[in-house]
Amino acid sequence: MMYRRLSADQPGCEAFCQHLLLCPLGRVLYLTGAAPQRLPAETEQSALGLRVKEYIDQHYSEPLTLQSLGQALRLSPYYLAHAFKETFSIAPRQYLLRRRIGEAQNLLISTDLPISRIAELVGYDTQNYFDLQFSKFVGMAPRKYRVSFQVKPEDQSPSP
Incomplete structure (x- = not known):
């Protein structure tokens, strides 16, 4: 199936093949117990926490509030505060x-x-x-x- 898609040079065939390869690989990792322990939502939340930290580090000398952080990062102030606290425990x-x-x-x-x-x-x-x-x-x-x-x-x- 992957060979046919790649040979036909259909749009998006590389992404399709990549996802097709990841499915059995993910299953093997799960069955062997080598699957990552973090869930995608936690990874996303950690990435968001890091984005907030980087923004604060770059703009600490400016007047910052949860509202201004939310506006700058285009996120809900409450969600970014929650993600930051989950990531850094502060x-x-x-x-x-x-x-x-x-x-x-x-x-x-x-x-x-x-x-x-x-x-x-x-x-x-x-x-x-x-x-x-x-x-x-x-x-x-x-x-x-x-x-x-x-x-x-x-x-x-x-x-x-």
Whole structure:
């Protein structure tokens, strides 16, 4: 049957033959116990979760809400939140907070930028709200974090 389709060069014959080959292969994998344990719906949900994560990683410095994520990805905000949480065991909002605070920690340690500028770069409108969120998440104010963890040039010199 595959040979006839391919010989006749009918439209879509390659896809037809590929699907025809996958059916018995899938059955063999199932019977031998080597079939993948994930269901197609779970794979689709994981792929969606990864898409949401990638979008957040690229746009964390912008104002993001479930609504804006849904509009950008052309999905229901509730469905994408569910898919993200199923994939990463954390809500998108919590991931966004962690992403922003993590980036702020990096900038506080590796740069001399003013804290107000760092707050702006990681997506906060005001330094006060940034200070509040940072303190709640890290356990200390951004200024104290910088003093405690910033690497000084003299700390980097090699020991004799």
